[in-house]
Amino acid sequence: MPKVLISDKMDPKAAQIFRERGVEVDEITGKTPDELKAMIGQYDGLAIRSSTKVTKEILDAATNLKVVGRAGIGVDNVDIPSASAKGVVVMNTPFGNSITTAEHAIALMFALARDLPEADKSTQAGKWEKNRFMGVEVTGKTLGLIGAGNIGSIVADRALGLKMKVIAYDPFLTPERALEMGVEKMTLDDLLLRADFITLHTPLTDQTRNILSAENLAKTKKGVRIINCARGGLIDEAALKAGLDSGHIGGAALDVFVQEPAKESPLFNTPNFISTPHLGASTNEAQVNVAIQVAEQMADFLVSGGVTNALNVPSLSAEEAPRLKPYMALAEKLGSLIGQLAHGEIARVSIHSEGAAAELNQKPIVSAVLAGFLRVHSDTVNMVNAPFLAKERGMEVREVRNEKEGDYHTLLRVSVKTADGERSVAGTLFSNTQPRLVELFGIKVEADLVGNMLYVVNEDAPGFIGRLGTTLGEAGVNIGTFHLGRRDTGGEAVLLLSIDDEVTPELIATVRALPGVKTAMALKF
Incomplete structure (x- = not known):
């Protein structure tokens, strides 16, 4: 019987599902890293939330571990490369708390619009300062979304119901998808200039870090109100404080900070600033949802081998896996490379296989390319949900096979169509196992990525x-x-x-x- 450790506080339904599916489970929370390291060797699975840090040292001691399941989206507390090297599957539940996070963003928008926290403190102090708190209506205002994926689209839907105008900046949002959502797509500069409220719904990557920098905050409309329930680090906090102090920024509400827990911050006690302690996923419904989902996913994997929402492996049969594994590694690296290098709106992604690569099951290869490509911009992407996310964003995905060999016995080429034209990278396998780049934007160059x-x-x-x-x-x-x-x-x-x-x-x-x-x-x- 497989054995799982739940090391963070989780809804009791998770343990119940494990037992119902034939998995032995221990609920032992609050252990130090050394204590966890000493006991992890006896478990096949580890179910966590955000408190447990699954480091290389923990993984090295986890001699029987097969799967780590994160009840939630972010996996910053899991060393995924080390887990992959150990052959440990890492799963998350990327959609379990989407509605909860979106609703929290809307709640903070209302709190900013009517200055509710300060009004509450004043009233409870017996001051009755009715004329002091002159708020604004959200009806008719323009809400700017930075990030229009799963959570951003829910916020857009709620905002449209409030009779707001919604504009969006998202490199992967196509005009067709924007039309379907009822939002107007535009550049970041145009959004900053026009938005009355700005809310962020993008992961923290090299491309999005300080996306609201001092320079970009200076471009915003005077009196803008800013909400961040996504990730700390998307906003330059010092520049945000300066904007609040000067009055250029009318208000800001942060649920996330660069350093968490945020026991201290220069933003604290700044006028027109509201903060909450990372409550985006903190509702009873969300906690139950992610607990149930992670237990179901881990139990399916341990009992029957089913793989769902895995961040480091695709869905594969036992027969296909050994042959496809090096090709998927190559595909993910090529996708990641072109994802980091290509800029602007991506209308189409093409995956062209030649020679031996064309004879294989293309679905895992395509999924690996999309996962590498989209993961540059989103920490919730994996080889299972990458095709769905690409479709949701309106990206066209083309698959081309050519069984005739060219310059190489086997070759994968990944191309993207942007406003600047078609850009492509290509790679092959050396010794049938080692991924190697052989062409970059039409230039012959051999490199290990x-x-x-x-x-x-x-x-x-x-x-x-x-x-x-x-x-x-x-x-x-x-x-x-x-x-x-x-x-x-x-x-x-x-x-x-x-x-x-x-x-x-x-x-x-x-x-x-x-x-x-x-x-x-x-x-x-």
Whole structure:
């Protein structure tokens, strides 16, 4: 009988479902990392919420562990690469608390519009300051959504019911999907200029970190009210405080902070600022939903091998898995690469397989490409739900097979259609197991896509590589591997360097300042 540990407080229905499905379960919460490390070896599954940190050390001690189930969306507390290396499936429940989080955003919008927290404190202090609290109606106002995925679309639906005008910024939102939602799609700059209220519904990635920076906050309409129930780090908190103090920002409500628990913050006690302690998923219904879902998913996996909402494996039969595994690794890396490099609205994703790759089951390969591509912008994407999310966002997905071999025995090509045209990357397998990039935007370049990488496009001119190497050396950066390609002599060249440490914004700025550099950015795999 499989055995599961529930290490965080969870609704009792989770344990009940495990037992009903033939899984032995222990509910032991509040353990220290050392205590958990000492006991985890006897369990096949670990069910968690946000308190338990599933680190590499815990995973190394988990000699029998097969699956980690997170009752909720975020998996920041799980070392997914280490889990994958150990062969441990990591699952989450990405849709269990969507309505709850959306409703909390709407609640904070109302609280800002009518200054409810301060009005409550004043009234209970016996002041009866009726003329002090002059609020605004939400009816007829413009709500700007930054992120129009699952939760954002629910907020849009509720806001439209309140007779608001809803505008949205989301690189993956197509005009057709926007029309279906009843929102107007626009650029971030246009949204900032027009919105009376702004609410964020996007994960924290390199692309979205400080999306409301000091520069972008300065572009907003005077008196704008801002709500964040998504992730801490999407807003520059110091710039937000400055905007509130100056009166440019009319109000802000945060449910999430850069540092949590937020026992201290410069925003605290700032006029027109409301805060809640990460309550987005804190309703009875949501807690029950995610507990039931994670128990059902983990039990299905442990008893029958079914895989649902897994973040690091696709749905596969036992017979297909060994042959498809290296192809899916290649597909996910190519998807991630083009997802990090392609900018603007993505209307179409094409997956072209040649040679031996064309003979395989394409569904897991396509799912792996979409998961790598969309995961750059969303931490809820996995190989199971990636096709659904792509369809929900109105993205066209094309699959092309060509069993005839070209330059390589087997090849995968991933192309995206953007406003700038078609962009593509291609890769193959060395020794039938090792994923390798062989073409980048029409330039032949062979590279392993691993860890932290520096991507540079530069003019092909003598001395550039030396200047780059000197710059990196002076910055204390150690190069792991160095890959170079070019279109033609004296034309455009591409460099891909693997770096031992994280590629910092300061390093990117330094490289971009070198003569001849057209583009420089960080990549992560």
